[in-house]
Amino acid sequence: MSNVAFRLLTGVAALGVGYALVGGASSLSAETAVNAPAPLVSVASNAPSETAIFAGGCFWGVQGVFQHVKGVTGAVSGFTGGAAGNAHYDRVSDGDTGHAESVRVTFDPRVVSYADLLRVYFSVVADPTQLNAQGPDSGTQYRSALFPQNAAQARVAQAYLSQLRQARLWKRPIVTRIEPAQPFYAAEGYHQDYLTLHPDAGYIRYNDLPKLAALKKLYPQLWRERPVLVRG
Template sequence: MLKRSSASFRAFWPIALLATAGLGMLAALAGFGGRAFAEEPGRRLPDAAVTLKEKSGLRTAVFAGGCFWGVQGVFQHVRGVTEALSGYAGGSRDTASYQAVGSGRTGHAEAVRITYDPSLIRYDELLTIFFSVALDPTQVNRQGPDSGTQYRSAIFVSDAEQARVARAYVAQLNVAQAYAKPIATKVECGAFYPAEAYHQDFMARNPRHSYIVANDAPKLRDLQRYFPERTNAEPILVGAQPPA
């Protein structure tokens, strides 16, 4: 299993792929619509049966689905989202750095904090987009070429109502057998800490990066295909370095 422990792997993962898998793996790429590893393809999942009625004013949701570049890139294009910030969730403040999290021993997951306007999009609707196009929720401690607990699939909830809606939707998808395998996504609690500035807006700033082209660009295309009414053409960017 290929494992990435630093940003350098993202820059050179095609070389590692060639070295470990040879031309046979490259031939397999064509069969997955540009995705570098065999994963469940995107789809439009059913709306959540249990919804969340929210008060007016901006709210936040925190989702972890593998490398935060792609998850951030997807939600930066979702209407009603005012910010999508890459970061770390599930561990402590003193280990909330890319170098530390890359060890897989901090308890953190790469995550994205989504700030949204509930008058335009509800929490349960964000969940539907997340499970439909932002990741393969059947994978355990991995997404695409990335493996380790820091790449686990998780929903970090801020209160009991978010937890109730998230758990209900996972159960709904499992009962409906929406995927060929059970949903591996866990509902967790934990503080969120912003990632380093160089990780912010990475997909928007580097659309031709080999990692983005193979692993994350297909997610954005799935958003545009399955949720056209929810898609903004231009991303909402973080821009400046996020506050600590």
């Protein structure tokens, strides 16, 4: 069975028992919202545009959340961490290419900082205590990882991870990795804007729509109603 089919069947089965929003997140979803503290370390920038890459499980939800964040001008689902020759979904799904399903976020740092995006990531996007897994998906391709694109981002990411570990918001240890920046390869077209285009899919309804509800509830100042889409 393909991973896409597994995701859809998992979501449909989950809907059989329903879900309830608790604190903005699904009580039955593996990814539960946490109101993470504001980062103590941030870097101001007057640049009109910057990019950041985040991996946190299935890229459908990661992309969908960031597309609703003010200041984000683009979010593309794809792969990073492996070679160009095997950067396609069917191959990455084997879990042995080194790639992680990831999202390249383009943003205006004058509107939303990289530190703000990290806060959204740890609060809403991913459970940082799950090793090589997120929700119903498992394998190194679903690992929780940050890929800083410059020294400033790396410094902010390291500082925020240290801050979160000291805060002890989760019962289990944080296993999110900071990995060196590597080439990013966009995923196939049918993966782009998946959350927006398929809101009634079982997997999306159970695993990802609660993340949007959490973003809107926890960070209304960052919420944008109309997502910025790859397809425009």
